[in-house]
Amino acid sequence: MAGGKVSARQKMINLMYLVFIAMLAMQMDKEVLSAFGFMNEKLETNNVSTTEKNNRAYANLETKASEQTEKFGELNNQAKKIKSYSSDFYAYLSDLKLKMTADLEDKTAYESMDKTEFLNSYFFIGDNYTEQGQEFLNKIDSYRKNLINVLGENSRFTPIIKDRFDTEPVINSKTGLTVEWLNARYEGFPLVASLTNLTQMQADIKNTEADIVNTLLGGKLEEALSLNNYKGIVALDKNAYFAGEKVTGKIVLGRYDAEMVPDNVILNGSDYKNIQSGQVIIDMPAGNVGNHDIKGKISFTQDGKKVEVPFESSYSVIPEPGNAVVSADKMNVVYRGLDNPISVSLPGVSDNNLKVSATGGSLSGSNGKYSLKPGAGGTATIVVSATLSSGKSVNSKATFRIKDIPAAMGSVRDQYGIVRMPKSGLANSPISAGLPDFEFDLDIRVQSFKIKVPGELTIIVDGTTLSAAAKKVLEKAQRGDIINIYDIKATANGVNINQVLPVNIELTN
Structure with a gap:
């Protein structure tokens, strides 16, 4: 921290800062240091478990890509990129952790890991960063950008990735001053705390992989990979026909997946060849008035074995209709x-x-x-x-x-429930409302809301963004506080919504 060419005044400031850190270290509760160490152990154990689960998911996707290239090929290519980026970044962090503990004879002597010298000199030089410190920031930024490039800016996971691997300056909750991210997170911290911080970042990498591979790339990949979750469906153009008409329609898998091409199809006891884009096209005489069955099976290859998916349906041939x-x-x-x-x-x-x-x-x-x-x-x-x-x-x-229109849900940045974000983000983000599972496209407009900061009076806000009074109260909140946005008044297509559920914000700084 005192390296490089600096002024005499700056050297004195640095010396005083070192004395302060030394005094703080002497007063550091040994149990706190041990707690960091035990947390680090649990995180590392969890990372091993998550890695094993992720590897199984990658392997399953690799197998399906070899069997159904049209369906899983592109997803597998995306997964390979994510795995490569994650492995490289994870390995970099592991190497950095080894350097941090290289001089320690006992890697579990957490109560003695109260020194701050390693990262202070490894990341910082005077008021600037060392080459290694800048490299650390570049690695985080590169990982975040690479994942977003693979998934797309509009991916549901993009806000999560930006939050987990954010390196923007933060506001000190006590002084109110803006501090560079690297300084705020790693300068002057005990070795064991920084070690745990890096292990948590590795956990974020593994959890991000799990979220993406198991959810986004497969749309709940476990369901997508198992043909047992598919059902053969007969989709007729209509379910009742006049005598003399032809029965028309399609036989498809439950997902209506045009990329799932069957090996063969048995329809009503005979081989059937009219297959287009993964669909069995039905074209046959309707028959006489009465009920008729359509049944058979669609065969696929899964894990090198033949899997048969049965289908069954029926239709009626009726005379002229009497009801609409x-x-x-x-x-x-x-x-x-x-x-x-x-x-x-x-x-x-x-x-x-x-x-x-x-x-x-x-x-x-x-x-x-x-x-x-x-x-x-x-x-x-x-x-x-x-x-x-x-x-x-x-x-x-x-x-x-x-x-009546059902209850809407309050949101910030299109996120519902409990949203993790920095204080500055909340201060500048509009409060919205939505009906995520509602079939209609509604123009929902927030008219007013109430904001409650722990320990402070509730502020009523007109409009969608925080007023000056609300921002003033928000400034008193600290990292980890839950800010409650409730009593949201809104309209949908000009009609008042009877109820809008609250949204809570957990401050990350």
């Missing part, structure tokens, strides 16, 4: 305050010959595609009438339950 078919495009309910898409059809009758009306709401649209906006009641009914080619009149209706 009405279905909600989104769900079996309609939502108050929204334009709910409704499809209306009647087999044998063209859409423009249908007469469609509604009670319990207003209806708009034509030619089989309508939009229903429910009223204040509890149900809405679609009424359909038509005249068949035989001259027979048909009348039918369908009733839907009317529900």
Whole structure:
């Protein structure tokens, strides 16, 4: 820390700082040092376990890529890049840890690892960084950028990767001053604390690999890799036919995966060859009025063995219809305050010959595609009438339950629940709300919210971003504090949302 050419004043400051660190070290509780050491041991054990699990996932993906190149080939290439980047960075950190403890006879004598000299001189020279210190920062930045390049900037894991491997300057919670990341994390810390910090970074590498390989690359890779989780599905163009018509449709795997190409298909006891893009294309006479079965099996190769996936379905050949078919495009309910898409059809009758009306709401649209906006009641009914080619009149209706828009969820940076982020990020990030599992595309706008900092009064904020008063209270929060954003008021497509669940922010600095 005192190396290089510096002024006499700077040398004096450095000397005083060293004296301060020495005094702090003398007062350091030996049990605290031991606690760091035991934590380091647990992290290293966990890293070994996570590495074994990751290797099995990589191996499974490698096997599937050899059997189904079209489906798993590109995913396997991405996984190889992630594994290579992670292994290189992990090995670099392991080598650095070995250098830190090279002069120690007993690597588990944690109570004696209270010195700060190694990283102080290895990373820092005067007010600048050594070549090794800059290399350490470059390694972290390079790893973060390489992973994001593989996954894409819009990946769900990109914010997590940026947070885990962030090297931006941090704000000292006590002084309020901005401190360079490397200084804040490694300058003046006991050896055992820095050692544990590096092991935690290795754990972040392993956990990041596990998150990506087991979730992102496979969309829950364990499910994707097992054909036992697939089901043969007969997807007919319609499930009832007039006498003399042809039955048309497809037989597909449950995922409708065009890249899963079967070895062979048995349909109703015979080999079937009409296979296109992983789909078995059905094209055969419908038969007489009555019920008919479609069944068989699709064969694939998995782990070098033949795996048969059975499928079975049935269809009915019916005479002219007597009732219309009405279905909600989104769900079996309609939502108050929204334009709910409704499809209306009647087999044998063209859409423009249908007469469609509604009670319990207003209806708009034509030619089989309508939009229903429910009223204040509890149900809405679609009424359909038509005249068949035989001259027979048909009348039918369908009733839907009317529900309010469900509770939304508060969010920051498109993250829900408990969000880990720095204080500066929260101060500049807008508060949003969303319905992650809702089928409709809604324009949700936050009108106001309340923010509660531990030990401080609740602040009411109008709009989406923190007011000056809220930022002032936020400045008093410390690392690890949970900031509660609640009582969020919002509208969806101009309609008030009855409830918006809170979002909590755990401060990382």
